[in-house]
Amino acid sequence: MIQIRVNGKAATFDGDPEMPLLWFLRDELQLTGTKYGCGVGMCGACTVHVNGEAARACLTPMKDAAGKTVTTIEGLAVNGDHPLQKAWKAANVPQCGYCQSGQIMQAAAMLKKVPKPTDKEIDTTMQGNICRCGTYQRIRQAIKQAAGVKA
Amino acid sequence: MIEHFMIEHLNISRRSFLGQIFSAGALVLAAPLTIAPAFGQAAKTWQPSIYLGIEPNGDVKIVAHRSEMGTGARTCLPMIVADELEADWSRVTIVQALGDPKYGSQNTDGSCSVRDFYDAMRGAGAGARTMLEQAAAAKWGVPQEECQGKNHFVVHSKSNRKLSYGELVPLTSAATAPTQNAVRFKTPSEFRYIGKEIPLTDLSDLLTGKGTFGIDARMPGMVYAAIARPPVMDSGIKSVDDSAAKQVKGVQQVLTLELAKPPCEFKAMGGVAVLADNTWAALQGRKNLKVEWTPSEHSNYESAAYKKELLETAQKPGRVAREIGDVDAEFAKSGKILEASYYTPMLAHAPMEPPAAVAEFKDGKVVTWANTQNPQEVQDTVAKALGIPKENVVCHVTLLGGGFGRKSKPDYVAEAALLSKQSGKPVKIVWSREDDMQFDYFHSPAGLYMKAAVDEKGHPTAWLQRTVFPPIGMQNNPNEEYGGFQLGMGWTDIPYRLSNLRVENGPAKAHVRIGWLRSVANIYHAFGVQSFTDELAAGAGRDRVEYLLQLIGEPRVVDFGKEGMKQPGRSNPKFPFDTARLRNVIDLVAEKSGWANKKSGAGHGFAIAAHRSFLSYIATVVEVEVTSSGEVRIPQVHIAVDAGRVINPDRVRAQFEGAAVFGTSIALMSETTAAAGRIQQTNFNTYQVARINQAPMVTNVHLVNSDAPPAGVGEPGVPPIPPAICNAIFAATGKRIRELPIKKQLG
Numbered sequence: 090m091i092q093i094r095v096n097g098k099a100a101t102f103d104g105d106p107e108m109p110l111l112w113f114l115r116d117e118l119q120l121t122g123t124k125y126g127c128g129v130g131m132c133g134a135c136t137v138h139v140n141g142e143a144a145r146a147c148l149t150p151m152k153d154a155a156g157k158t159v160t161t162i163e164g165l166a167v168n169g170d171h172p173l174q175k176a177w178k179a180a181n182v183p184q185c186g187y188c189q190s191g192q193i194m195q196a197a198a199m200l201k202k203v204p205k206p207t208d209k210e211i212d213t214t215m216q217g218n219i220c221r222c223g224t225y226q227r228i229r230q231a232i233k234q235a236a237g238v239k240a
Numbered sequence: 241m242i243e244h245f246m247i248e249h250l251n252i253s254r255r256s257f258l259g260q261i262f263s264a265g266a267l268v269l270a271a272p273l274t275i276a277p278a279f280g281q282a283a284k285t286w287q288p289s290i291y292l293g294i295e296p297n298g299d300v301k302i303v304a305h306r307s308e309m310g311t312g313a314r315t316c317l318p319m320i321v322a323d324e325l326e327a328d329w330s331r332v333t334i335v336q337a338l339g340d341p342k343y344g345s346q347n348t349d350g351s352c353s354v355r356d357f358y359d360a361m362r363g364a365g366a367g368a369r370t371m372l373e374q375a376a377a378a379k380w381g382v383p384q385e386e387c388q389g390k391n392h393f394v395v396h397s398k399s400n401r402k403l404s405y406g407e408l409v410p411l412t413s414a415a416t417a418p419t420q421n422a423v424r425f426k427t428p429s430e431f432r433y434i435g436k437e438i439p440l441t442d443l444s445d446l447l448t449g450k451g452t453f454g455i456d457a458r459m460p461g462m463v464y465a466a467i468a469r470p471p472v473m474d475s476g477i478k479s480v481d482d483s484a485a486k487q488v489k490g491v492q493q494v495l496t497l498e499l500a501k502p503p504c505e506f507k508a509m510g511g512v513a514v515l516a517d518n519t520w521a522a523l524q525g526r527k528n529l530k531v532e533w534t535p536s537e538h539s540n541y542e543s544a545a546y547k548k549e550l551l552e553t554a555q556k557p558g559r560v561a562r563e564i565g566d567v568d569a570e571f572a573k574s575g576k577i578l579e580a581s582y583y584t585p586m587l588a589h590a591p592m593e594p595p596a597a598v599a600e601f602k603d604g605k606v607v608t609w610a611n612t613q614n615p616q617e618v619q620d621t622v623a624k625a626l627g628i629p630k631e632n633v634v635c636h637v638t639l640l641g642g643g644f645g646r647k648s649k650p651d652y653v654a655e656a657a658l659l660s661k662q663s664g665k666p667v668k669i670v671w672s673r674e675d676d677m678q679f680d681y682f683h684s685p686a687g688l689y690m691k692a693a694v695d696e697k698g699h700p701t702a703w704l705q706r707t708v709f710p711p712i713g714m715q716n717n718p719n720e721e722y723g724g725f726q727l728g729m730g731w732t733d734i735p736y737r738l739s740n741l742r743v744e745n746g747p748a749k750a751h752v753r754i755g756w757l758r759s760v761a762n763i764y765h766a767f768g769v770q771s772f773t774d775e776l777a778a779g780a781g782r783d784r785v786e787y788l789l790q791l792i793g794e795p796r797v798v799d800f801g802k803e804g805m806k807q808p809g810r811s812n813p814k815f816p817f818d819t820a821r822l823r824n825v826i827d828l829v830a831e832k833s834g835w836a837n838k839k840s841g842a843g844h845g846f847a848i849a850a851h852r853s854f855l856s857y858i859a860t861v862v863e864v865e866v867t868s869s870g871e872v873r874i875p876q877v878h879i880a881v882d883a884g885r886v887i888n889p890d891r892v893r894a895q896f897e898g899a900a901v902f903g904t905s906i907a908l909m910s911e912t913t914a915a916a917g918r919i920q921q922t923n924f925n926t927y928q929v930a931r932i933n934q935a936p937m938v939t940n941v942h943l944v945n946s947d948a949p950p951a952g953v954g955e956p957g958v959p960p961i962p963p964a965i966c967n968a969i970f971a972a973t974g975k976r977i978r979e980l981p982i983k984k985q986l987g
Contacts, residue, residue, distance in 0.1 A: 105489055108520040116464070116518040121456035122449015124641070125519075126592050127673040131924035134592055162449035169448035177447050181439055181890055184898055185310030186446030187453060187592045187641025212933035219924060221592050221642045222310045223901025224894070225932040226939060 091155045095120065096164025102151055110154045111135045111146035114161060122162040122190045126219070133218030136191035136198075137161050143198035162190035165197060173197055176235035177228075184222035192218050196232050205238050266301075267368065267409045268293040292321055292364045294372075298392065298406025300325065300332045305343035306353045307613050308336075308442065309591075309643035310898075311954045312891035313353040315441045317361050319887060320354075323433040324365025324426060326389035327405070334441050339615025339635035347614040349648050349756065351854035351952025354887055358950050362425060370423045375411035376403050384422075391432070428885075428947065437890035442639065454596035454611025454638045455670050462598055462666035463492060465659050466522035468529050469511040469679050472917035473752055474502055474536040480512055481530035488528055490521025495662050497655065502718040504753050506621045508654040509679060515663055519670060536917070541751035543586065543685070543913035550687030550748055551581050553708045558746035559722060562732045564804040565740035570693045570702030578779055579691040580772055583979040584764040584962075585911040587683035588927055589757055593641020594676040599656035600666035605632040606657045611640040613648040625654040626661055633657075644758040644902075649681050677927050678919040681755025682912055684709040684726075684748075686764035690772040693740075698780020699790065702740035705772075707731055707765065710750035721747035723761065730765035730853055730959060732805050735819050737793030741804065751917065758902060759958040762853040766959035767966075767980065770849035774967040775976065784848050784967070785830045795820035814949050815855045821882045825859040825944065826850050829880035832942045833861040843867070845972025849960035854952025856883040857944075860900075860960035862936075864968040870986030872908060872969065874936040879957060881941060884948035893941040896957040900939040903961020905930040909981050 091102045095118060102113055109128075114120045114137070126134030128147045135146040138160040165171050173193050183189045192215070199206060199214045206214070211229055220228070233240050293301045302321050308314035318334050321327075337343055345356070369389040376394035377384040380401060387394050393402045428434075445451040470476070482494040492515045499510035514525035571577060597610035599622070606626065612618050615635040623630040640647055652669060659667040671679075686709035692700040707727070713720035723731075723745045732743050757763070777787035798817040801808040829848065830836070838846040843866045850859040863876040877900045886892050909928040913920050921927035966977040969986070977985060 104518075105520065105524075108518075112518055112520040115456075116520075119458070120449070121452075124453075124593065125455060125670065127924050128523075129673070129923050129925070132592070132673075169444060174447045178439070178443060181437075181443070181894065183310075183440065183443065183446045184312075184894055185308075185592070185640060185642045186440075186442065186451055187639075189446055190449050193447065208937075216931045216933045219592065219929060219931060221590060221644070221902070221929060223898035223930070223935065225901060225930075225935045226897055226937075227894075228932065 091151050093154050093157055093159055095159045096161060104151070106152035107150050109147050110137070110149040110151060110159065113151055114146060120161050120163050124187055124190055126188065132188070133195055134188050134191040136194040136218065138194060138198055141198070141201070143195050162194060165194065171197060172235040173200070173231065176231040179234065180227045180231040182224050182227040182231050184224055188218060188220045192220065192228055196228070200232070200236055205236055206232065265296040265410060266293040267371065267412045292325070292368055294368065294405055294409050296406055296409045298331060298404055300327045300405070301335050302332055303335050303337045305337040305346050307346070307348040307637050307640055307643070309348065309613060309640035309647065311353070311895060312440060312888060313348060315438060316354060316887045316891060317357055318441070319433040319438055320358060320361035321365040323431055324362045325369050326391055326432065328392040329433060329438065331392060336637050339619050339637070341616055346616050347648060348643070349613055349645055351954040351956065354950045355855065355952060366423050366425050367418055370418045371412050371415055372405055372408045374418065375408045375415060379403070379411060434887050435889065438888055451639050453593050453641050454609065455593055455641070457598045457609035457638055457668070459598050459600055459666035462668045463515045463517070463663065464519045464522040465513050465515050465656070465667050465669045466526040466672070467497065467511045467513045467655060467669070468526055468531050469509045469675070470499060470533055471678070472533065472536050473504070473538045475539070476534040476536070477512070478532040478534045482512070484528035484530070485514055485525040488521055488525045490517040491525040492516055493663060494525070494529070495659060497658055503714070503716050504718070505715055506617065506649045506651050506654070508625060508651050508658055513659055515659065515667065523672060538751040539917040541914045541917040543915070546751070547583060547685065547687070550685060550708045551583060553746040553748065554581060554687040554689035554706045556746060558706050558708070558744035560742060560744055560806065561727050562741065562743035562800070562805045564738060565702070567702040567704045567740045567742045570740045571691070573693065575693045575695065575701065577691065577693055578776060579689070580775055580978060582688040582690070582768045582771060584686050584767055585980060586685040586913065587757055587906065587910055588677050588680045588912050588921065589644040589646035590677060590927060590929060591640070591642030591644055591646055594671040594673060595647060595652035596670040597653040597656040598666060598668040599653065599660045601626065601657055601661040604628055605634070606660070607634045608653055608657060609636040609638055610650065610653045611638050611647055612650055612653060613640065613643045614650065617648065618650040618653045621650045621654050622657045625658055645756040646680060649755055673924070674922045677912070677921050677923065681753045683757035683763070684711070684754050688764060688768035690768055692772070692776060694776060694780065698776060698782055700738060700776060703736065703738050704742045704744070705731070705734070705768065706744040706746055707768070708746040708748050709761070709764065710748045710754050712754050712756055714750035714754050718750070721749050726761035729761035730769065730851055731761065733800065733817060733852070734769055735798055735817060735822060735852065736791045752914065752919070759853065759955040762851065762955070762959040763906060763962070766849065766851040767963050770851065770960065770963035771966055771978065774847060774963070774970065778970065785826060785835055788848065788850060789823055789826060792819050792823055795823060815951065817852065821857045822850060822852055825857045825880040825882050828942055828944065829859040829861050829878050832880065832940065833878040835861060840971035843972050845968040845970070847964050847967030847971050849964035849967060851956070851959045853956045853959055856881065856951040856953065856956040858956050858960055860964045862961070862964040862968045864965060864972055866969060866972045866986055870984065872965070872982060872986065874904060874965065875938070877936045877939040879939065879941050880944065881957070882944035882946055883953050883956070884946050884951045886943055887950065889943055892943060892953045895953045896941040897939045899957025900961055901930050901935045903958045904935055904965065906958070907962035907965040907980060907982060908934065909983060911981050
């Protein structure tokens with residue numbers, strides 16, 4: 090029996106320990122804000138925080154998540170008012186919105202380590218997150234606004 | 241002016257599907273709609289299409305009948321209704337429509353949601369406001385003209401009285417809907433929402449993980465499916481060994497789905513399906529299937545050889561689609577001749593959310609939730625697959641995580657419905673990324689040949705262009721080899737003023753399913769025409785902007801019938817091809833980008849491309865930097881857009897910012913290839929798309945302030961991007977790119 094904490098709540102799992110965290114979150118806990126995009130860690134749509142670090146839920150088997158603390162987009166801020174969510178809203182970032190959970194979770198983990206990122210640091214950290222609608226310009230703008238660095 | 245105005249006051253109790261949305265006392269109107277006029281045809285057929293209701297408590301519900309895939313249609317069409325209604329936007333709830341022909345076309349593609357429904361939405365809003373104004377006038381005993389709907393109230397300013405919309409709803413219960421003469425439409429200066437930057441109605445949900453996409457839909461008791469599909473088009477099943485698959489924990493059942501026979505249409509492809517307790521078990525089960533496939537006539541499809549074939553076919557005379565003068569006679573003279581061949585590859589749509597649906601077959605009926613661009617096509621396809629009437633298919637439309645044309649083709653919904661019928665359970669199907677990239681309806685690869693004779697100033701005296709690509713028509717006729725409607729996409733409608741012009745199309749047979757991708761044939765046609773234009777200008781040593789304007793010639797409304805088009809169709813008076821507007825966006829982008837002062841060279845270049853598609857006029861200036869190792873960076877893009885009246889400028893700018901990224905993917909890195917009939921790319925490691933560090937750093941969108949009818953915005957931004965990038969690379973390095981993607985060509 091695998092035990093983990095998701096968004097502050099205890100959860101258990103006794104299925105295939107190789108099953109990625111992504112499908113546990115989506116199919117078992119019905120936390121569908123975390124999206125499937127590629128299943129191989131190439132797109133970032135499934136980005137969550139595991140013990141505070143950005144992780145690809147599609148590449149994190151349940152056995153590796155055991156005993157850890159997981160935060161998803163649903164648990165990032167109680168009222169959806171994380172500074173990044175506010176900045177995303179101010180910049181009208183989303184088009185279809187599908188990748189944005191992963192984008193925000195990736196950016197949130199970055200800002201904890203690099204509170205004032207440069208363009209280059211944003212590029213380096215965010216290049217793992219694909220947006221097919223092409224909202225990158227506004228993602229960059231929103232990150233800078235949330236971080237209080239000059240656009 | 242709204243033609244053929246007609247609305248109908250509906251009695252809720254007799255309309256059960258409306259009863260699910262509105263309460264019994266609500267004022268609900270069916271508004272008129274022009275059936276999307278085919279290009280060149282006047283609108284004739286009218287039918288109720290959209291529904292707007294005002295609840296007795298004053299809440300306004302507007303039914304969004306088009307799909308939301310990122311273009312903002314679910315917000316912007318209701319904005320138009322709410323504007324004419326004079327509704328308080330904070331009191332508006334948007335309800336997503338089921339698939340139903342009574343809404344008119346729900347096929348959310350072709351960049352036509354606003355274009356085709358602007359008038360209908362205005363009619364719905366203005367008609368309802370008029371009824372409320374009439375009700376207030378009757379209650380107060382004053383002339384209707386003195387009563388005005390204003391921000392959720394009807395106001396009589398003379399007597400300083402007002403009644404809320406909610407208070408007025410019961411007074412409309414016996415009223416008949418107004419005729420057009422009785423309805424006052426707003427003037428543009430009175431617009432409350434049209435032209436304003438209203439945020440997406442789903443914005444908060446999208447930032448908190450609450451939006452429901454197709455992949456998120458659930459039904460009680462559902463099982464999860466993964467299907468092994470024929471890896472080569474039309475191949476058959478030779479043998480299946482499912483013993484290992486059945487050993488996977490969580491796998492419930494392995495079923496065979498009958499293989500589709502050509503034509504492919506939107507049929508489920510068929511194959512071997514694993515049903516399981518969850519997605520992971522279904523995927524693991526499929527991994528453990530051993531399926532042997534028989535070869536088909538497409539087993540020899542090789543992209544390298546096919547590319548050669550397309551380019552060779554483009555060297556030979558094809559079917560003539562447009563002709564002015566006599567190009568051959570001009571080529572035979574002893575002038576200077578320039579010629580070039582271009583190639584653009586096969587592409588996958590790769591929306592971030594793959595195709596997904598959940599369906600339940602029960603008692604001869606299907607209920608489905610799907611990320612579809614076209615719920616009525618879902619009804620048709622599912623009904624045909626299951627042999628039931630279309631009316632017995634209920635299609636709920638979720639949010640779409642991107643569409644780009646892929647999700648107009650509901651083969652995946654038919655899969656879920658067929659598996660539900662076979663298993664007796666609700667079935668959810670989510671295509672894996674590998675499924676999505678290998679079993680797409682691919683964007684055609686294309687080979688193009690261009691030839692011009694030029695005078696001493698470098699101006700073309702004769703222009704020949706040939707296009708060769710496997711056509712979308714293969715969906716209905718596997719032997720179709722000619723382009724059909726795709727020729728009208730940036731090819732036969734080349735707007736240059738030429739004395740001698742011939743436009744041709746050569747044959748190509750499809751070996752995979754072909755389908756429309758955002759901007760469709762405009763992608764390769766704009767690449768050919770705008771690259772070749774730059775080559776001619778370079779050959780003449782001329783300024784690109786000035787040269788382009790000269791080619792377009794003096795402002796005119798192009799009469800393609802008179803200018804040699806073989807099948808011009810009837811002209812569309814609402815959207816003529818007006819070269820003054822094309823010239824205007826070229827001037828605008830030159831001005832905004834500071835073109836006159838830009839100097840290219842030493843790895844740093846600027847270039848322009850201009851193209852009209854989906855009835856919008858676009859000119860694009862791209863700045864590139866090419867590093868010593870051949871990497872291309874795009875510091876800045878300027879796009880000038882004349883899309884007629886703009887409903888929501890922020891969302892329109894977003895579409896063009898996104899188009900710059902989409903076009904960058906096409907130019908720099910995206911390519912689908914086949915070997916032995918099988919698609920070689922399986923995921924984002926091999927099928928590459930632009931990431932934040934590869935996308936244009938800044939895209940500036942300049943909207944022309946226009947009163948012309950709204951035109952398309954979702955697609956027309958894409959076509960000028962690849963040629964503008966390649967022209968800028970030429971300006972920076974002197975290296976001419978004639979084949980996409982660029983990948984390592986500069987390294």
